[in-house]
Amino acid sequence: MSGFDELYKRFEEERKSIFCEIPSKKLSQEFTVEFMNFLFPVNLGCDVSKVESEAAYHDLKKKFSQLLQPIKKQLTQSVEDITRAFFNRIKDIYDLLLKDAVAFFRNDPAAQSLPEVIIAYPGFFAIVVYRLTHEMVKLKIPILPRLIAEYSHSQTGIDIHPGATIGESFFIDHGTGVVIGESAIIHNQVKIYQGVTLGALSVEKTMAQSKRHPTIEDNVVIYAGSTILGGNTIVGHDSIIGGNVWLTESVPPHSLVLNKSECIVKQKKHE
Numbered sequence: 001m002s003g004f005d006e007l008y009k010r011f012e013e014e015r016k017s018i019f020c021e022i023p024s025k026k027l028s029q030e031f032t033v034e035f036m037n038f039l040f041p042v043n044l045g046c047d048v049s050k051v052e053s054e055a056a057y058h059d060l061k062k063k064f065s066q067l068l069q070p071i072k073k074q075l076t077q078s079v080e081d082i083t084r085a086f087f088n089r090i091k092d093i094y095d096l097l098l099k100d101a102v103a104f105f106r107n108d109p110a111a112q113s114l115p116e117v118i119i120a121y122p123g124f125f126a127i128v129v130y131r132l133t134h135e136m137v138k139l140k141i142p143i144l145p146r147l148i149a150e151y152s153h154s155q156t157g158i159d160i161h162p163g164a165t166i167g168e169s170f171f172i173d174h175g176t177g178v179v180i181g182e183s184a185i186i187h188n189q190v191k192i193y194q195g196v197t198l199g200a201l202s203v204e205k206t207m208a209q210s211k212r213h214p215t216i217e218d219n220v221v222i223y224a225g226s227t228i229l230g231g232n233t234i235v236g237h238d239s240i241i242g243g244n245v246w247l248t249e250s251v252p253p254h255s256l257v258l259n260k261s262e263c264i265v266k267q268k269k270h271e
Contacts, residue, residue, distance in 0.1 A: 021070050021071060021073075021074075022070055022071070022143055022147075023067040023068070023070055023071060023143060023144050023147060024066075024067065024070075025147060027063060027066060027067055028067055028144060028147045028148050028151065029148075029151050030063065031060065031063045031064060031067060031148070032129060032132070032148050032151055032152070034056065034059070034060055034063070035060060035128075035132060036125070036128055037056075038053075038056050038057065038060055039090075039093075039094055039097065039128070040118045040119075057087075060087075061083060061087055064083055064086065064087075065079055065080075065083050067144055068082060068083065068141070068144070071141070071142055071143055071144065074142050074143075075140070075141065075142075076140050077139075082139055082141065085139055086135060086136065086139060089135050093131045093132065093135060096131055096168060097124075097127065097128055097131055099168050099169045100124065100127050100131075100168075100169060100170050100171070101114050101117050101118055101124060102114070102169065103169035103170065103171040103189065103191075104117040104121060104123070104124055104171055105117055107171045107173070107191055108171075108173060122155070122156035122157070122158065122175050122176075123156070123158065123171070123172035123173065123174070123175040123178075124172075125152065125155065125156055126152050126153075126156045126158035126160055126172065126175060126178075127160075127166075127170055127172065129148060129149060129151070129152035129160075130149070130152075130160045130162065130164070130166060132148065133145035133146075133148050133149050133162035134162050134163075134164070134165075134166070136148075136162065137162045137163050145162035145163075146162065148162075149161065149162050156175060156176075157175065157176040157177060157178075158172060158175045158176070158177075158178045159178065159179045159180070160178070160180045161180060161181055161182040161184075163182040163183065164180050164181065164182060164183070164184045164185070164186070164198075164213070165184070165185045165186065166180075166186045166190075167186060167187045167188035167189075167190070167218075168188045168189070169188055169189045170186065170189075170190055171190070171191040171192070172192055172193075173191065173192070173193045173194070174193060174194040174224075175194055176194045176195070177194055177195040177196075178192060178194060178195065178196050178197075179196075179197045179198065179199060180198045180213075181198055181199050181200055181212060181213035182212070182213065183200075183210070183211045183212050183213045183231060184198040184213035184214060184215070184216070185213075185214075185215040185216070186198075186215075186216045187215075187216060187217045187218045187220075187237070188218045188219075189218055189219050190216050190218070190219070190220050190221075190222075191220075191221045191222070192221075192222040193222065193223050193224040193243075194224050194225075195224050195225040195226075196222050196223075196224070196225070196226050196227075196228075197226075197227040197228070197229075198213050198214050198216070198228050199213060199227065199228070199229050200212035200213055200229060200230070200231070201229045201230040201231075201248060210231060211231035211232075212230075212231045213229075213230075213231060214228045214229065214230055214231070214233040214234065214235065215233070215234045215235070216228075216235045217234065217235060217236055217237035217239075217253070218237040218238070219237055219238045220235050220236075220237065220238070220239050220240070220241070221239075221240045221241070222235075222241040223240075223241060223242050223243040223245075224243045224244075225243050225244040226241050226242070226243060226244060226245040226246075226247070226259075227245070227246050227247070228241065228245075228247045228248075229247070229248050230248050230249075232250070233247065233248060233249060233250055234250040234251075235247075235250070235251055235255075236250070236251055236252045236253030236254065236255060237253045237254075238253055238254050239251055239252075239253060239254060239255040239256070239257065240255070240256050240257070241257045242256070242257060242258040242259055243259065244259045244261075245257050245258065245259045246259070
Protein backbone atom coordinates (compact mmCIF):
# COMPACT_ATOMS: atom_id res chain seq x y z
CA MET A 1 0.00 0.00 0.00
CA SER A 2 1.42 3.38 -1.04
CA GLY A 3 1.79 6.35 1.26
CA PHE A 4 -1.17 8.03 -0.43
CA ASP A 5 -3.34 4.93 -0.05
CA GLU A 6 -2.63 4.82 3.67
CA LEU A 7 -3.47 8.51 4.02
CA TYR A 8 -6.66 8.14 2.02
CA LYS A 9 -7.82 5.21 4.10
CA ARG A 10 -7.26 7.22 7.28
CA PHE A 11 -8.99 10.27 5.86
CA GLU A 12 -11.94 8.19 4.68
CA GLU A 13 -12.44 6.79 8.18
CA GLU A 14 -12.40 10.29 9.68
CA ARG A 15 -14.77 11.66 7.06
CA LYS A 16 -17.31 8.93 7.65
CA SER A 17 -17.13 9.17 11.44
CA ILE A 18 -17.06 12.96 11.79
CA PHE A 19 -17.36 15.16 8.74
CA CYS A 20 -20.36 13.51 7.08
CA GLU A 21 -22.48 14.65 10.02
CA ILE A 22 -21.83 18.39 9.88
CA PRO A 23 -23.37 21.04 7.61
CA SER A 24 -21.42 22.37 4.66
CA LYS A 25 -19.28 25.35 5.65
CA LYS A 26 -19.52 26.82 2.15
CA LEU A 27 -23.30 26.42 2.00
CA SER A 28 -23.71 27.98 5.46
CA GLN A 29 -21.79 31.06 4.32
CA GLU A 30 -23.86 31.32 1.15
CA PHE A 31 -27.04 31.01 3.21
CA THR A 32 -25.89 33.80 5.55
CA VAL A 33 -25.15 36.23 2.73
CA GLU A 34 -28.39 35.41 0.94
CA PHE A 35 -30.38 35.74 4.17
CA MET A 36 -28.93 39.22 4.71
CA ASN A 37 -29.68 40.12 1.11
CA PHE A 38 -33.23 38.82 1.37
CA LEU A 39 -34.01 41.00 4.40
CA PHE A 40 -32.05 44.00 3.15
CA PRO A 41 -31.35 43.83 -0.60
CA VAL A 42 -27.92 45.42 -0.30
CA ASN A 43 -26.71 43.89 -3.57
CA LEU A 44 -29.95 44.20 -5.52
CA GLY A 45 -31.08 47.76 -4.94
CA CYS A 46 -34.71 48.78 -4.46
CA ASP A 47 -36.00 47.41 -7.75
CA VAL A 48 -36.81 43.87 -6.59
CA SER A 49 -40.02 42.39 -7.90
CA LYS A 50 -42.35 40.18 -5.90
CA VAL A 51 -41.47 37.28 -8.19
CA GLU A 52 -37.73 37.74 -7.53
CA SER A 53 -38.30 38.08 -3.80
CA GLU A 54 -40.44 34.95 -3.68
CA ALA A 55 -37.84 33.00 -5.64
CA ALA A 56 -35.14 34.14 -3.20
CA TYR A 57 -37.35 33.09 -0.28
CA HIS A 58 -37.86 29.58 -1.63
CA ASP A 59 -34.15 29.27 -2.44
CA LEU A 60 -33.35 30.20 1.15
CA LYS A 61 -35.71 27.53 2.45
CA LYS A 62 -34.11 24.96 0.17
CA LYS A 63 -30.59 25.84 1.36
CA PHE A 64 -31.71 25.78 4.99
CA SER A 65 -33.16 22.29 4.57
CA GLN A 66 -29.93 21.15 2.90
CA LEU A 67 -27.93 22.48 5.84
CA LEU A 68 -30.08 20.50 8.26
CA GLN A 69 -29.85 17.19 6.42
CA PRO A 70 -26.43 16.08 7.78
CA ILE A 71 -27.57 16.74 11.37
CA LYS A 72 -31.17 15.54 11.10
CA LYS A 73 -30.55 12.69 13.57
CA GLN A 74 -29.61 15.28 16.20
CA LEU A 75 -32.73 17.40 15.72
CA THR A 76 -35.69 17.32 18.09
CA GLN A 77 -38.14 17.71 15.18
CA SER A 78 -38.17 16.81 11.52
CA VAL A 79 -36.22 18.90 9.01
CA GLU A 80 -39.51 20.05 7.49
CA ASP A 81 -40.99 21.15 10.84
CA ILE A 82 -37.86 23.04 11.88
CA THR A 83 -37.59 24.73 8.49
CA ARG A 84 -41.21 25.83 8.73
CA ALA A 85 -40.77 27.08 12.32
CA PHE A 86 -37.63 29.03 11.46
CA PHE A 87 -39.12 30.78 8.45
CA ASN A 88 -42.22 31.66 10.44
CA ARG A 89 -39.93 33.74 12.66
CA ILE A 90 -38.29 35.78 9.91
CA LYS A 91 -40.71 38.68 10.33
CA ASP A 92 -39.86 38.91 14.04
CA ILE A 93 -36.14 38.85 13.23
CA TYR A 94 -36.65 41.62 10.68
CA ASP A 95 -38.58 43.80 13.14
CA LEU A 96 -35.83 43.44 15.75
CA LEU A 97 -33.14 44.29 13.21
CA LEU A 98 -34.93 47.46 12.14
CA LYS A 99 -34.86 48.59 15.78
CA ASP A 100 -31.15 47.76 15.93
CA ALA A 101 -30.51 49.78 12.76
CA VAL A 102 -32.36 52.77 14.21
CA ALA A 103 -30.24 52.48 17.38
CA PHE A 104 -27.08 52.67 15.25
CA PHE A 105 -28.37 55.71 13.38
CA ARG A 106 -29.42 57.55 16.55
CA ASN A 107 -26.27 56.79 18.53
CA ASP A 108 -23.57 57.34 15.91
CA PRO A 109 -23.16 60.96 14.75
CA ALA A 110 -21.21 59.68 11.74
CA ALA A 111 -24.15 57.66 10.43
CA GLN A 112 -25.82 59.52 7.57
CA SER A 113 -28.75 57.17 6.96
CA LEU A 114 -30.29 53.80 7.78
CA PRO A 115 -29.15 52.31 4.45
CA GLU A 116 -25.58 53.28 5.32
CA VAL A 117 -25.87 51.45 8.66
CA ILE A 118 -27.33 48.36 7.02
CA ILE A 119 -24.86 48.21 4.15
CA ALA A 120 -21.61 49.43 5.68
CA TYR A 121 -21.53 48.81 9.44
CA PRO A 122 -19.82 45.59 10.56
CA GLY A 123 -21.53 45.83 13.94
CA PHE A 124 -24.92 45.67 12.28
CA PHE A 125 -23.92 42.66 10.17
CA ALA A 126 -22.76 40.91 13.35
CA ILE A 127 -26.14 41.58 14.95
CA VAL A 128 -27.97 40.30 11.86
CA VAL A 129 -26.06 37.03 12.15
CA TYR A 130 -26.66 36.90 15.91
CA ARG A 131 -30.44 37.32 15.47
CA LEU A 132 -30.40 34.62 12.77
CA THR A 133 -28.36 32.11 14.76
CA HIS A 134 -30.13 32.77 18.07
CA GLU A 135 -33.39 31.62 16.51
CA MET A 136 -31.60 28.43 15.50
CA VAL A 137 -30.45 27.91 19.08
CA LYS A 138 -34.03 28.35 20.29
CA LEU A 139 -35.04 25.59 17.86
CA LYS A 140 -32.25 23.41 19.33
CA ILE A 141 -30.33 23.15 16.07
CA PRO A 142 -26.76 21.94 16.82
CA ILE A 143 -23.49 23.01 15.14
CA LEU A 144 -25.01 25.20 12.43
CA PRO A 145 -25.46 28.33 14.60
CA ARG A 146 -21.79 28.26 15.61
CA LEU A 147 -20.70 27.65 12.03
CA ILE A 148 -22.56 30.74 10.84
CA ALA A 149 -21.51 32.82 13.87
CA GLU A 150 -17.85 32.08 13.19
CA TYR A 151 -18.28 33.24 9.61
CA SER A 152 -19.53 36.58 10.98
CA HIS A 153 -16.62 36.63 13.44
CA SER A 154 -14.13 36.19 10.61
CA GLN A 155 -15.77 38.97 8.59
CA THR A 156 -16.22 41.56 11.36
CA GLY A 157 -13.87 40.76 14.25
CA ILE A 158 -16.96 40.63 16.50
CA ASP A 159 -17.56 37.38 18.41
CA ILE A 160 -21.16 36.94 19.61
CA HIS A 161 -22.14 33.48 20.78
CA PRO A 162 -25.53 32.47 19.33
CA GLY A 163 -26.69 31.38 22.79
CA ALA A 164 -26.41 34.88 24.28
CA THR A 165 -29.68 36.71 25.03
CA ILE A 166 -29.79 40.24 23.58
CA GLY A 167 -32.74 42.62 23.79
CA GLU A 168 -33.99 45.34 21.47
CA SER A 169 -32.12 48.30 19.99
CA PHE A 170 -28.61 46.91 20.49
CA PHE A 171 -25.72 49.05 19.26
CA ILE A 172 -22.09 48.02 18.72
CA ASP A 173 -19.88 50.94 17.69
CA HIS A 174 -16.79 50.07 15.61
CA GLY A 175 -16.92 46.57 17.04
CA THR A 176 -13.49 45.06 16.47
CA GLY A 177 -12.56 42.77 19.33
CA VAL A 178 -16.01 42.61 20.96
CA VAL A 179 -16.66 39.26 22.68
CA ILE A 180 -20.07 38.27 24.07
CA GLY A 181 -20.25 34.89 25.78
CA GLU A 182 -22.87 32.17 25.53
CA SER A 183 -24.81 32.87 28.72
CA ALA A 184 -24.54 36.67 28.66
CA ILE A 185 -27.84 38.54 29.02
CA ILE A 186 -28.11 42.00 27.50
CA HIS A 187 -31.30 43.96 28.01
CA ASN A 188 -32.71 46.76 25.83
CA GLN A 189 -30.98 49.83 24.41
CA VAL A 190 -27.47 48.81 25.41
CA LYS A 191 -24.48 50.41 23.69
CA ILE A 192 -20.98 48.93 23.62
CA TYR A 193 -17.74 49.93 21.95
CA GLN A 194 -14.78 48.08 20.47
CA GLY A 195 -12.74 45.68 22.55
CA VAL A 196 -15.47 44.99 25.13
CA THR A 197 -15.57 41.50 26.62
CA LEU A 198 -18.57 40.01 28.40
CA GLY A 199 -16.89 36.84 29.56
CA ALA A 200 -16.58 34.14 32.20
CA LEU A 201 -14.45 34.08 35.34
CA SER A 202 -13.82 30.38 34.83
CA VAL A 203 -13.78 28.22 31.72
CA GLU A 204 -14.01 24.81 33.38
CA LYS A 205 -15.93 22.24 31.31
CA THR A 206 -18.07 21.32 34.30
CA MET A 207 -19.64 24.80 34.13
CA ALA A 208 -20.95 24.32 30.58
CA GLN A 209 -24.61 24.37 31.65
CA SER A 210 -24.31 27.19 34.19
CA LYS A 211 -24.59 30.95 33.75
CA ARG A 212 -20.98 32.04 33.31
CA HIS A 213 -21.34 35.47 31.72
CA PRO A 214 -22.66 38.80 33.04
CA THR A 215 -26.06 40.47 32.82
CA ILE A 216 -26.28 43.98 31.40
CA GLU A 217 -29.51 45.83 32.16
CA ASP A 218 -31.33 48.51 30.13
CA ASN A 219 -29.65 51.66 28.82
CA VAL A 220 -26.10 50.71 29.82
CA VAL A 221 -23.09 52.12 27.95
CA ILE A 222 -19.81 50.16 28.00
CA TYR A 223 -16.82 52.00 26.60
CA ALA A 224 -13.85 50.60 24.69
CA GLY A 225 -11.59 47.94 26.14
CA SER A 226 -13.69 47.11 29.19
CA THR A 227 -13.92 43.56 30.51
CA ILE A 228 -16.92 42.39 32.56
CA LEU A 229 -16.76 38.83 33.87
CA GLY A 230 -18.85 36.35 35.81
CA GLY A 231 -22.33 34.87 35.74
CA ASN A 232 -23.34 36.64 38.95
CA THR A 233 -22.14 40.04 37.76
CA ILE A 234 -25.01 42.43 37.01
CA VAL A 235 -24.55 45.94 35.63
CA GLY A 236 -27.56 47.94 36.78
CA HIS A 237 -29.67 49.90 34.34
CA ASP A 238 -28.62 53.36 33.14
CA SER A 239 -25.01 52.78 34.19
CA ILE A 240 -21.86 53.83 32.36
CA ILE A 241 -18.77 51.62 32.34
CA GLY A 242 -15.72 53.64 31.35
CA GLY A 243 -12.93 52.51 29.08
CA ASN A 244 -10.49 49.76 30.14
CA VAL A 245 -12.47 48.83 33.26
CA TRP A 246 -12.01 45.34 34.74
CA LEU A 247 -15.26 44.42 36.51
CA THR A 248 -16.06 41.16 38.31
CA GLU A 249 -18.78 42.33 40.71
CA SER A 250 -22.24 43.81 40.33
CA VAL A 251 -22.88 47.55 40.27
CA PRO A 252 -26.22 49.21 41.11
CA PRO A 253 -28.34 51.17 38.63
CA HIS A 254 -27.14 54.65 37.61
CA SER A 255 -23.51 53.81 38.40
CA LEU A 256 -20.47 55.40 36.81
CA VAL A 257 -17.52 52.99 36.84
CA LEU A 258 -14.14 54.39 35.84
CA ASN A 259 -10.64 53.01 35.54
CA LYS A 260 -8.46 55.37 37.51
CA SER A 261 -5.13 55.90 35.82
CA GLU A 262 -2.56 58.65 35.67
CA CYS A 263 -1.72 60.38 32.44
CA ILE A 264 1.28 62.73 32.70
CA VAL A 265 1.78 65.43 30.10
CA LYS A 266 5.11 67.26 30.04
CA GLN A 267 6.66 69.82 27.76
CA LYS A 268 9.48 68.41 25.67
CA LYS A 269 12.84 69.97 26.42
CA HIS A 270 15.92 69.84 24.27
CA GLU A 271 18.94 68.27 25.88
